[in-house]
Amino acid sequence: MAKIGNIDVGDFPLLLAPMEDVSDPPFRALCKEQGADVVYTEFISSEGLIRDAAKSTMKLDIYEKERPVGIQIFGANLDSMLQSVEIVEKSGPDIIDINFGCPVKKVVSKGAGAGILKDIDLMVSLTEAMVKHTKLPVTVKTRLGWDNDSIKIVEVAERLQDVGCQAISIHGRTRVQMYKGEANWAPIAEVKNNQRMHIPVFGNGDVDSPERAVEMRDKYGLDGAMIGRASIGYPWFFREVKHYFETGEHLAPPTMKERLDAARRHLQMAIDWKGEKLGVFETRRHYTNYFKGIPHFKEYRMKMVTSDDSKDVFEAFDEVEREFSDYEFV
Ligand SMILES: Cc1cc2nc3c(=O)[nH]c(=O)nc-3n(C[C@H](O)[C@H](O)[C@H](O)COP(=O)(O)O)c2cc1C
Secondary structure, three states: OEEEOOEEEEOOOEEEOOOOOOOOHHHHHHHHHOOOOEEEEEEEEHHHHHOOOHHHHHOOOOOHHHOOEEEEEEOOOHHHHHHHHHHHHOOOOOEEEEEEOOOOHHHHOOOOHHHHHHOHHHHHHHHHHHHHHOOOOEEEEEEOEOOHHHEOHHHHHHHHHHOOOOEEEEEOOOOOOOOOOOOOOHHHHHHHHOOOOOOOEEEEOOOOOHHHHHHHHHOOOOOEEEEOHHHOOOOOHHHHHHHHHHHOOOOOOOOHHHHHHHHHHHHHHHHHHHOHHHHHHHHHHHHHHHOOOOOOOHHHHHHHHHOOOHHHHHHHHHHHHHHHOOOOOO
16 A cells, blocks of 8 residues: 555555646546546746746645645745745645656756756755655655666665655656657666665656556556556546456446546536636647547547637537447447
């Protein structure tokens, strides 16, 4: 049974990865319903939070139904990170996660995200200060290292644990790799096999089928799987993995009714949460996957992803229901 601090997260939990503009409250709620054991917010800038930037503070919203939820923050300045811990605490998350893995230039160039992999002492001291500054469990999400020649993740993970980090999620790529190549899980297994490690070690990167999740659990011996891209527009991924764990068999894909129901609820929750314009806009990226594989679907998809008015999008869902209600997904 894995535990993050005092939070029981079950046996080999599945974690929804933090994803910018994806892991928002509506999507997290859908993933939770479909079996995600822990969900994380997208990364939130500590500098944005302390300046009270509306865009950053909105990202702190959480629904009761999605717990346990971790709020992820990033930054490289100690004062800003500590102040943002205080701000984040007011939203009542269960976990505070530190992003030490984001590879994008605008984050890395400020020494934040994966940029900190060039200064492990700072990474450790920031974590220690944050752990001391809150009663909530602090977790870390990071990558294997800066580049192939500087992979010291076994030592880094141990040092983070020693300063009070309560769980670590490791994406099996380096900063230099960005998203290229295949994720390498062997160094993550080395972290887990370190006799001194006692906090959960979660694997991340390329878990895109139930079989891969089983591999992460049984071959690599990790404590849980963090899932990102495979869930975009497909929150059912979590239940499919769990079903496979329990039975060794593949669950039938979600029916058209389930997909339409999810799409409608997703859009409605998004509008309720962030208003008509943003709600319509930010839900678009999910539709392609919700309705993947249906032949002659372009006309409907175009309507879903180009309409600015939610009425038109809901109408497209109704049209799909009329046209394709008998369609069987394989
Ligand atoms: C659209 C998108 C946005 C992301 N945003 C974040 C983020 O805000 N914080 C973070 O730690 N990682 C972020 N990531 C990285 C993912 O959490 C994850 O580490 C990566 O996608 C590998 O996992 P996967 O192969 O299961 O997708 C993002 C990835 C994607 C695809």
